[in-house]
Amino acid sequence: MGVFWAAVVVAAQGQQPPDILVSRQLAEAEGLGVGDVVDLATSAAGANARPFRIAGIYEPTPDPMQLGQVPREVRMHLPDLLSLTRGPDTPAGTEHVDSINIALTDPRDADAFARDLASRMPGVSARSTSNPSFDGNPFVVLERFHLAIAIVTIVAATVFLLALTIMLVDERRETVGVLRLIGLPVHRILGQIFFEGVLIAGVGALFGLVLALGSERLINEFFQWRYNTALIFVRITPEVAATCVAIAVPLGAVATVAASWALLRRGALRLARR
Amino acid sequence: MIVQATNVSRVFPMPAGPVTAVHDLTLTIAQGEHTAIRGPSGCGKSTLLHMLGCVDAPTSGTLLFDGQDIAALSDRERSLLRLNHIGFVFQRFFLLPMLTAAENVELPQSEAGVERETRRRRSRELLDYVGLGPRADHRPSQLSGGEMQRVAIARALANRPRLLLADEPTGELDEATGQQIAALLDRVNADGTALVIVTHDHALAERATRVLTMKDGRIERETRR
Numbered sequence: 001m002g003v004f005w006a007a008v009v010v011a012a013q014g015q016q017p018p019d020i021l022v023s024r025q026l027a028e029a030e031g032l033g034v035g036d037v038v039d040l041a042t043s044a045a046g047a048n049a050r051p052f053r054i055a056g057i058y059e060p061t062p063d064p065m066q067l068g069q070v071p072r073e074v075r076m077h078l079p080d081l082l083s084l085t086r087g088p089d090t091p092a093g094t095e096h097v098d099s100i101n102i103a104l105t106d107p108r109d110a111d112a113f114a115r116d117l118a119s120r121m122p123g124v125s126a127r128s129t130s131n132p133s134f135d136g137n138p139f140v141v142l143e144r145f146h147l148a149i150a151i152v153t154i155v156a157a158t159v160f161l162l163a164l165t166i167m168l169v170d171e172r173r174e175t176v177g178v179l180r181l182i183g184l185p186v187h188r189i190l191g192q193i194f195f196e197g198v199l200i201a202g203v204g205a206l207f208g209l210v211l212a213l214g215s216e217r218l219i220n221e222f223f224q225w226r227y228n229t230a231l232i233f234v235r236i237t238p239e240v241a242a243t244c245v246a247i248a249v250p251l252g253a254v255a256t257v258a259a260s261w262a263l264l265r266r267g268a269l270r271l272a273r274r
Numbered sequence: 275m276i277v278q279a280t281n282v283s284r285v286f287p288m289p290a291g292p293v294t295a296v297h298d299l300t301l302t303i304a305q306g307e308h309t310a311i312r313g314p315s316g317c318g319k320s321t322l323l324h325m326l327g328c329v330d331a332p333t334s335g336t337l338l339f340d341g342q343d344i345a346a347l348s349d350r351e352r353s354l355l356r357l358n359h360i361g362f363v364f365q366r367f368f369l370l371p372m373l374t375a376a377e378n379v380e381l382p383q384s385e386a387g388v389e390r391e392t393r394r395r396r397s398r399e400l401l402d403y404v405g406l407g408p409r410a411d412h413r414p415s416q417l418s419g420g421e422m423q424r425v426a427i428a429r430a431l432a433n434r435p436r437l438l439l440a441d442e443p444t445g446e447l448d449e450a451t452g453q454q455i456a457a458l459l460d461r462v463n464a465d466g467t468a469l470v471i472v473t474h475d476h477a478l479a480e481r482a483t484r485v486l487t488m489k490d491g492r493i494e495r496e497t498r499r
Contacts, residue, residue: 174368175370177368178368178369178370179381180353181329181356181362181364181368182356182357182362182381182382182385182429183353183354183355183356183357183358183360183382183385184353184357184385185349185350185353185354186349186350186353187350188353188385267329267330268329269324269329269330
């Protein structure tokens with residue numbers, strides 16, 4: 001249905017008008033409550049306004065495509081909408097519709113439904129909103145962009161981590177040299193360092209997850225307040241957490257061992273004598 | 275015989291050309307022997323000591339420790355040999371700063387698989403032996419130079435080595451403390467451990483029963499008492 005403009009006016013109590021639902025944002029902006037009667041019109045001048053009763057206030061389903069546009073919306077029964085928007089010279093039943101959303105009982109049927117609809121009604125385009133994987137979808141592009149940022153971040157972090165572990169290991173070169181002189185074999189020292197690396201990387205990954213979970217709440221609360229929406233901006237799912245740990249722990253351990261191996265290749269005396 | 279070196283040389287490759295630190299040297303170290311190695315800086319004393327201690331391997335010649343050819347041993351085997359049969363004392367002590375004196379002494383025993391109670395008891399005995407029983411729980415930063423060297427000696431003796439190697443053990447100590455360390459090393463030797471000391475300290479060298487004077491990678495003179 002095309003965009004319609006709604007002029008909202010609190011009307012006097014009278015004959016029971018049709019029910020509508022009002023978005024939370026509109027209700028807050030106009031000070032509306034359940035039971036109020038308002039006049040709605042399709043023009044800013046308020047011509048042909050009709051009264052409606054607010055039967056409820058709803059939280060609109062967040063739409064990332066409309067981020068920044070505060071959803072001041074009204075939902076009404078389709079006959080009421082057609083009646084309100086139909087021009088005086090438009091016969092009933094000839095209204096024009098651009099797009100409609102259809103809720104399926106089983107969302108997994110979306111693709112099959114879209115194919116079926118396309119075959120029955122050539123020219124009608126139907127696609128799933130839950131799995132918008134077509135290349136032009138802005139969120140698919142955004143996700144690829146995020147993936148690229150993640151890869152660059154991981155590569156940069158790996159270089160940083162390696163440099164850091166080389167410095168940390170180098171600080172312990174005298175200790176390692178003494179252990180070698182005492183008679184600890186290389187593999188024994190490497191094993192110890194590997195264990196430490198896994199432990200530190202594990203603790204670091206857990207710290208990162210705790211930080212991310214704390215940040216998740218702060219970021220969501222800030223942007224939900226900023227854009228007056230229930231949209232979730234950041235979500236740390238178990239899969240995300242598992243991926244982080246699966247990358248961080250082996251990476252930390254490998255970086256530690258690689259740095260240590262470079263050190264342990266030197267002679268014990270060179271290590272002990274700075 | 276603990277160590278038998280035959281025509282041993284050690285050549286270090288350098289950008290300006292190879293440098294021969296030890297040249298065609300033949301030497302034996304017997305059980306319970308007290309040997310001092312003297313000589314000017316750069317004459318190959320420390321290199322020889324490191325080869326005797328299986329830290330370094332000769333580039334030519336044969337070096338046997340307890341009849342085993344050092345060059346034929348893997349890094350792991352040489353490490354185990356050092357752990358179980360050789361003790362090291364260095365000029366700079368090389369104690370692990372995060373461990374207490376007792377823990378430093380326990381470390382080699384722990385690596386040798388000695389059970390906890392036994393190694394604790396032995397650590398206390400060794401610290402008593404070097405006169406540091408009351409300082410067992412002190413960290414190296416809380417000890418003086420002489421005390422740290424005594425802990426280092428106790429650590430070197432932890433696994434009852436047959437050979438104790440000391441590289442300038444009094445080099446960083448004042449004269450009085452140096453004499454105390456020298457007396458302690460004499461006692462270690464008198465208790466049956468073969469001792470090889472590399473030193474510039476004439477007084478320390480004179481306490482040995484055998485003094486080797488090196489020059490240009492060779493033994494120039496050998497004196498026995």
